[in-house]
Structures are given as C-alpha cells and as structure tokens.
Amino acid sequence: MGTDRYAYQSRLRRVSPLPKLLLTVVAMVVCLCCDSVAVGLATLVGMGVLITAMGGLSPRVLFRFLKIPLVFLVVGCLTILVGSYPAGTEVIAAIPVGNALWGFTAADLWLGGRIFCKALGAIGCMYFLALNTPVTDLTMALRTLHVPPLMVELMELIYRFIFVLSETAANIRIAQDSRLGYQGFRRTLSSLGTLASMVFLRAWRRADRIYTALESRGYTGSLTTLHDQYRSGWWLLPLTALVAVVQVGVYWLERMALG
Amino acid sequence: MKTTSTRAIQAMALVIALLGLTTMNASAMHIAEGMLPVGWAIGWGAVSVPFVVAGFFAIKKKIEQAPRAKILLAMCGAFAFVLSALKIPSVSGSCSHPTGVGLGAILFGPLVMSVLGLIVLLFQALLLAHGGLTTLGANVFSMAIAGPILSWLVYQLLRKAKAPAAVAVFAAAALGDLFTYVVTSVQLGVINGGMIKFLTIFAVTQIPLAIAEGLLTVVIFNVLEKYSKSELHQLAVL
Numbered sequence: 477m478g479t480d481r482y483a484y485q486s487r488l489r490r491v492s493p494l495p496k497l498l499l500t501v502v503a504m505v506v507c508l509c510c511d512s513v514a515v516g517l518a519t520l521v522g523m524g525v526l527i528t529a530m531g532g533l534s535p536r537v538l539f540r541f542l543k544i545p546l547v548f549l550v551v552g553c554l555t556i557l558v559g560s561y562p563a564g565t566e567v568i569a570a571i572p573v574g575n576a577l578w579g580f581t582a583a584d585l586w587l588g589g590r591i592f593c594k595a596l597g598a599i600g601c602m603y604f605l606a607l608n609t610p611v612t613d614l615t616m617a618l619r620t621l622h623v624p625p626l627m628v629e630l631m632e633l634i635y636r637f638i639f640v641l642s643e644t645a646a647n648i649r650i651a652q653d654s655r656l657g658y659q660g661f662r663r664t665l666s667s668l669g670t671l672a673s674m675v676f677l678r679a680w681r682r683a684d685r686i687y688t689a690l691e692s693r694g695y696t697g698s699l700t701t702l703h704d705q706y707r708s709g710w711w712l713l714p715l716t717a718l719v720a721v722v723q724v725g726v727y728w729l730e731r732m733a734l735g
Numbered sequence: 736m737k738t739t740s741t742r743a744i745q746a747m748a749l750v751i752a753l754l755g756l757t758t759m760n761a762s763a764m765h766i767a768e769g770m771l772p773v774g775w776a777i778g779w780g781a782v783s784v785p786f787v788v789a790g791f792f793a794i795k796k797k798i799e800q801a802p803r804a805k806i807l808l809a810m811c812g813a814f815a816f817v818l819s820a821l822k823i824p825s826v827s828g829s830c831s832h833p834t835g836v837g838l839g840a841i842l843f844g845p846l847v848m849s850v851l852g853l854i855v856l857l858f859q860a861l862l863l864a865h866g867g868l869t870t871l872g873a874n875v876f877s878m879a880i881a882g883p884i885l886s887w888l889v890y891q892l893l894r895k896a897k898a899p900a901a902v903a904v905f906a907a908a909a910l911g912d913l914f915t916y917v918v919t920s921v922q923l924g925v926i927n928g929g930m931i932k933f934l935t936i937f938a939v940t941q942i943p944l945a946i947a948e949g950l951l952t953v954v955i956f957n958v959l960e961k962y963s964k965s966e967l968h969q970l971a972v973l
Contacts, residue, residue: 478862504869508773516769544864548767555936556927587927591770598769602868606861614861626795626805631854633809634816638858641810641817665947668821669954676814676959680966683810687803697802 479541479606487532488608493617495709499716500605506723507597513590514730515723519597522719523604531608541607545599549592557588611635616704629699640682645675764834764919764941765874768860768867775926780872783849786880790849797847808843812851815839816858823947831940833948836915837908838955840883841890842967852879877918886911904956909949916941 483489488496507519528535560576561567570579580588605614612632619628648671652658657667687695771779797804818835839848853875859865866874886907893903916937924930959967 479864480862500868504769505773508769508776508869511772541864545767545867548765548865549770551936552767552770552923555923555932556929559929559932595767595769598867598869599767599864602768602860602864605868606864611858611861624791626798627791627850627854629805630794630809630812630850631857633806634812634851634854635858637810637813638816641813642820645817645821665950666954668823669951670958672818672821672951673955673958673962675817676955677963677966679810679814680807680963683806684803687806690806695802697798 479603480610482533482537482607483610485532486608488530489610489613490707491608491709491712492706493609493613493709494620495712495716496605496609497614497617499712499719500601502716503604503719503723504598504601506720507601508594510723510727511590511594512727512730513593515727516590516593516595516597518726519723520593520600522722523597523600527600527604527607531604533607538603538607541603542599545595549595549599553588553592553595556591557584559584613704613706625698632699632701637679641675641679644678645671648674764878764916765856765859765866766870766877766919766922768864768870770867770923771870771873772926775922776869776872778872779870779876779922783853783872783875783880786846786849787853787875790846793846794850808847808851811839811843811847812854815851816855819855819859820863823944823951831944833951834878834882834912834915836878836882837886837890837904837911837948838952840886840911841904841907841952841956845880845883845887848883849875849879852883855879873919873922877915877922881918882911882915885914900956900960901953905949905953908952909945912945912948913941916945 503519503523507515510516524535524538527533527538557580558578559580560573560578561570561581563572563575563577565577565581567577567579567581568585570577572578609617612635615628615632615635618631619625652667652671656663658664690699794804794808797808815835818838819832821833823831823833839851843851853871856866856871856874856879857868860867860871889910890903890907893906894900898906917934920933920937921930924933
C-alpha cells in the first residue's frame with residue numbers, strides 16, 4: 477500500500493526509527509520556520525538525495541510519489557495566487573471581468589511561490605520518514621515516546637486491518653465489475669454502497685472472530701509484542717545537525733542575495 | 736496593445752489549467768503538507784487536542800466495559816480508511832473520494848470519530864501522502880471533529896423530529912461533508928486572506944460531491960439496516 481511497500485525495501489529500514497523521526501522533525505521545522513523559496517527547494521533536494529542515495533529508492537519512484545501531493549498543492553497555491561484587483565493595478569497576468577482585473581501581481585506570485593516551495597520541502601521531509609520507516613517501526617517508536625499504550629495498540633490493529641479490508645474490498649469490486657456493476661451514475665452509487673456496507677459487515681464479523689481467537693489464546697486486554705532488533709541509528713544525529721546547518725546557511729545566502 | 740492581448744491569453748490559459756485541475760482531483764479536502772505556517776499548524780493542533788483526549792477516554796471506558804470493543808473499533812478505523820480510498824463518481828463527471836465523515840459520526844458518534852479520524856489521517860499522510868504531518872492538527876479538526884459533530888447533531892435532530900431515516904442520513908452526510916469543506920476553506924483563508932476565493936473554488940466541486948456522498952451513505956445505510964440490524968443495535972444507532 478502506497479509508501480509502505482518501499483519502506484520495507486529501504487536500506488535504512490533496519491535503522492532504529494527514533495533518529496529517523498528526529499531528522500524528519502528537525503528538517504521539517506527548520507524548513508517551515510525559514511519560510512523561504514531557497515530553503516524549501518534545498519530541503520526537497522537534500523531529502524531526495526538522502527532517500528535515493530541512503531535509502532536506495534529509485535529516483536523514478538520518488539518522482540511518482542512527489543506527484544501525488546503536487547495536485548493538492550497547486551490547487552491551494554493557485555487559489556492564493558489569483559485575486560481580483562481594481563482596474564489599473566500593476567499585474568503580471570490578468571483577465572478583465574467587469575470593472576475588476578482577475579489575475580496576480582508580483583507580490584502574489586512571490587507569496588504563492590514561497591508557500592509552494594516551503595510545502596515541497598516539508599513534503600520531502602515527510603517522504604524521508606514514510607519511505608524509510610514501515611508503520612510497525614513507527615508505532616514501536618511511539619511506544620518508547622510514551623504515547624498511551626491503548627492508542628498505539630489501536631494504531632497497530634488499524635494498520636493491520638487496513639490490508640485485510642482493502643483485500644476484501646478489491647475482491648468484491650472484481651465480483652461486481654464482472655456482473656455489470658458500476659454502469660452509469662445510479663448503478664455506480666448502488667454498487668459502491670453495497671460494497672461499502674458489505675465490507676463493513678465483514679469487518680464486523682471478522683472482528684468478532686479475531687476476538688474469539690484472541691480470547692482462546694489467553695488474551696487479557698493488551699497485545700504485547702517483542703521489540704524488533706534495530707541497528708543503532710545515532711550516527712544520523714550529526715547528519716541531522718548538518719542538514720539543519722545547510723538549511724540555515726541557504727537561508728542566510730538567500731537573505732544576502734536579496735539584500 | 737499587443738502586450739495586453741498576450742497577457743489576456745496567458746491568463747486565459749492559466750484559468751483553463753486551473754479548471755482542468757479542479758475536475759482532475761476534486762478532493763482537495765486535505766490540507767497538503769507544509770501549507771500552514773508554524774503558528775497556525777501548532778494552533779490547530781492545540782484546538783484538536785481536547786477533543787482527541789475526550790475521545791480517547793470515551794474509548795478507554797468503552798473497552799473497560801467490553802474488551803471486544805477494542806477489536807471492533809480498530810476494524811471501524813480500518814473501514815474508515817478503506818472507505819476514503821474508494822472512488823466516488825461526482826455529478827460533474829469527475830471522480831473523488833468519500834470522506835466518510837457522516838457515516839462515521841452516525842455509526843460511532845463524534846467522540847470516537849475524533850480518535851479514529853486522527854489515526855486514519857495519520858496513515859493517509861504517511862501511506863498515501865494525502866494531508867501531512869504538520870497539517871495533521873488542522874485536518875483532524877476539519878474532518879474528524881467539526882464535520883462529524885455537525886453530522887451527528889443533524890442526524891440526532893432529524894431523528895428526534897421524526898424525519899425518515901433516509902432523509903436524516905442524507906442530510907447528515909451531505910451537510911457534514913459541506914461543513915468540512917467550509918472549515919478547510921476557513922483554515923486556508925484566514926492565513927493570507929481570500930476566504931471567499933477558497934469557498935467559491937471548493938463550492939463548485941464540493942456541492943455535487945456532498946450530494947453524491949449523501950446518496951452513497953443512504954445506500955450503505957439501507958443495506959446495513961437490511962443485513963446487520965443486530966450489529967447496528969450494538970452500536971445503538973437505530
């Protein structure tokens with residue numbers, strides 16, 4: 477499912493999750509705080525290099541993943557960009573609508589570009605975590621960070637059940653497709669409704685069975701698992717510092733270049 | 736003269752590109768990673784925390800009374816994730832994903848929804864890159880707190896007023912969906928202004944979607960009512 481498949485193949489997968497989490501958070505916070513075009517782009521490039529060079533992901537796959545949030549970003553940023561101005565304002569591009577001009581000015585372009593690049597940097601940081609750390613390792617890390625055990629357990633269970641249920645949903649979908657489901661708007665809605673409710677029903681029944689199975693194996697209220705053996709990842713700490721220093725350096729360079 | 740006409744053409748091309756984008760992916764409900772400034776990201780997170788904590792203790796109490804509830808709730812969370820990954824047709828011909836806001840709120844109540852929503856949104860951010868880690872607080876507030884609370888209120892009110900179940904479910908799901916997008920627009924709009932812009936851009940795509948999701952929720956609810964009355968009774972929604 478999504479990034480998870482690649483996270484399991486990553487060369488950093490066996491590295492302890494906490495340092496990876498730390499690197500992600502530090503880089504992300506610095507990137508957001510700087511709020512600049514250059515830092516955003518530098519963060520994206522830096523994270524891209526870390527993901528491909530250290531994690532061993534092929535750049536093509538990384539580009540494919542980067543395209544997903546891009547649509548959300550472009551819609552959001554264009555909405556910020558385009559606005560209405562009274563006639564005669566200095567605009568870069570605009571169409572006259574009635575008495576006003578709909579378009580964007582240089583300041584708008586700058587603002588939109590800054591948000592866009594900043595978000596790209598943050599997305600790079602998120603992918604560093606998502607493409608190198610499977611969710612099971614992440615929940616392990618949350619456990620050591622003293623997130624309430626019930627919350628972590630719910631996360632682990634939900635994560636496991638997502639795969640079970642999406643397989644069920646995919647099977648039902650094939651069955652419906654082969655019986656002339658999803659033809660036209662009306663039929664699509666009814667097929668989809670049947671699918672969703674059947675998945676819910678099966679989820680419910682399966683939960684019942686899982687609970688029975690657990691109880692017959694001595695379940696007393698908590699699912700305890702053993703810690704995975706990780707390679708120590710504290711060598712990532714100097715790297716984290718280096719990333720932050722480079723980000724701040726780029727920030728100063730940009731400030732100096734812009735005066 | 737020539738420059739104005741080229742500018743007009745440029746702007747026209749931009750608008751066409753923009754329209755193309757909105758039909759391509761109408762479900763811009765999630766605020767993408769990094770769109771919010773630090774202050775706002777922390778602020779929305781802080782606003783969401785009390786709701787999530789209240790939901791957490793509600794779940795804890797439920798599980799202490801009936802240990803089976805833990806597995807059931809986890810299944811419900813996974814169901815919410817799978818539901819949001821389905822493609823739903825919209826009237827305008829585009830495709831999008833249902834939010835499940837209305838269905839979740841009716842089935843599980845708004846308190847439980849806040850916790851399940853948090854987990855589901857986190858997984859959506861990590862696994863599918865929908866939403867993000869820094870915008871998690873804002874997304875949780877719009878999709879797992881504000882939307883479900885409204886849906887739940889609408890559903891309860893209409894049921895009290897003896898409205899037919901189908902009407903109540905449709906209204907709850909459609910209005911919850913719309914309210915979620917209003918909250919998202921406000922969240923994006925308050926930062927740099929232009930709330931109206933966000934509202935109009937999303938209104939074009941979200942009103943048909945809200946109707947489609949309302950209809951879908953009614954269909955789901957009808958089937959559930961037919962085949963799993965006992966389960967629904969356990970959830971105490973009927």
